[in-house]
Amino acid sequence: MLEEGQRLSDGLADDPAALDSALDDIRSILLDSDRQQARELQAKLDELERRVEDKDALTAIITPILSDAIRRNIRDAREEMIEALYPILGELVVRAVTEAMRDLARSVDAQMRSSFDLGALARRLWLRLRGVSSAEIALREALPFAVSEVFLVHRESGLLLWHVSRLPDASDDSDLVSGMLTAIRDFARDAFGRSGRQGQLDEIQYGAQRILIETAPHAYLSVVVDGVEPSGFRATLRDRVHEIDLAHEAVLSEYDGDPTPLASVEPVLRGLITAPTATRTGLSQGQRRLLLWTAGILGGCMLLTCGLGVWGWRTVQGLAAPPATLTPSPSPTPTSSPTASLTATLTPTVSPTVTSTATPSATPTRLPTTTPTATASATPTPAPIIGVMTGAAWVYSGPSLQSQRLPVYIDRGQSVVILARAGTWYRVRWSPPGEAEVLGWVPAEWVGATSPLPPGLITPPP
């Protein structure tokens, strides 16, 4: 065998081509499997390179692996994960909670500022008596609530009877909504009321919005609200829908599809629409009324103070002056005014020790006389003649329709002080609450005097 190998080797040495061929055969025998593996590895490498370059493919591959790894890590090392994430998540949570609390505080502040009406105060007092703290009341009242849409729907047919919305660009599909709403109500009743259970669908919730439903015999109200309704709101809805149902029973029981006869429900439904309470920052109606009254009282007090100041100053001036005689007024018109005003004149009953018969219109004139004519008692003042307006009347500057008509209108039932009579006219003084006093003439036919006028107050007609 060795000899045969030696012979073959010698032959190959003599023939280089045969030698190469033989070597190729040997290489092929020895390296074929390695080459195959190398090709396969290269193909895999190419595929991997392609995947790495394709970001989407790479993400698709590693996402489930990473997710799984993270899930396992969270499950197995919860404490470590919390510690690792706390600096990031904790800060985010704290920031979000702080922001929410700040919003709530703003809402509470706004609510406290805008809740001075008597009704709210009484309600609060009642709640306090029942053990609810101020903070809880304020918190409850600060919860946002708004009514955005109100649907009045015919119960049997599902036809829309009336619709009002807070939103100016409300959808025109309110009739379709009312139809589907009715279908859903019917469906719920049929689906859950088969076993003899009585009931109605009275609420549908969708995210933060809810539809509150209150039903009357012929119609039902659907009210779209955001937030938590205040206590008693449901009862109000129930009252309104029953009132409407009762008031329009004839129309609703035989409804022919014409909503015109129901036009009067618009203000009732409009009254249910409320703006978001949590964002309300303006003054409430009660608060405005209170401020108006306060301003009026303060104004009145200032006027009174000014009047008293002037009167005091004049009195002091009069006392400090050399002996003088205060002359009585040429026309002793009684001027004991029950109200203070700039037109109120000094009264003749200032003091029993001072000879004071000051006039309503003239500044006291000091006469250089050495014989004071002071009297120990005031001149008797006739009681004011009170009149009641038996009809509403304009006030005139003189006792005739030709005189100037003042921009003042005295309503029926108002009390006036009758100062004089000229023909068929009374000169009256009217003191509307919180406003300046008015002096002028009104037709006597509209004034009922509570006592006869003294002859001195009556003058012949001009």
Added chain:
Amino acid sequence: MKEISKKVCLLGDFAVGKTSLVRRFVLNIFEDRYLSTIGVKVSRKTVVTPGPGDLIELTLMLWDLAGSEEFDQVRASYLRGASGAVLVCDLTRPETLTSLLTYADDLLRVSPQATRLIVAANKLDLTDQRRISQDELERVATRLNAPLYLTSARTGDEVETLFRHFGQMLVGEGG
């Protein structure tokens, strides 16, 4: 112009083309899946039609009721308050015509005021598959005291005419 609304039901067996008729006649905002969910879908179409003395803007609230046994019990409540109904049958399925009499009975039992009925014999476009004769249609229509229209929701044939005629019936004398 006076504006009134009327509730109208579409009644008929499964797959006779009620929803297609409505879809052809109106623009819906609700998806058809409502029909399979709660058994009804409400659509609307407003037409101006001559009324007694004046034109009337009539809004038809079309209640498309699922024609399926599953919804039989629920359907009764959907019929309440209807002024009338469009009864739909399929010209290729004779049994859908006889069902109309049952639907009309159901409707009148629940809503006695729903006396306005109109028959739509649908799928007129499937000429070679038609299996209901004109005589049969007219016999049923006469029993229901309802006008008859041969319609095609696919081509739109007579769909508009049917609903306009029905609108006139609703606002007419006693409507």
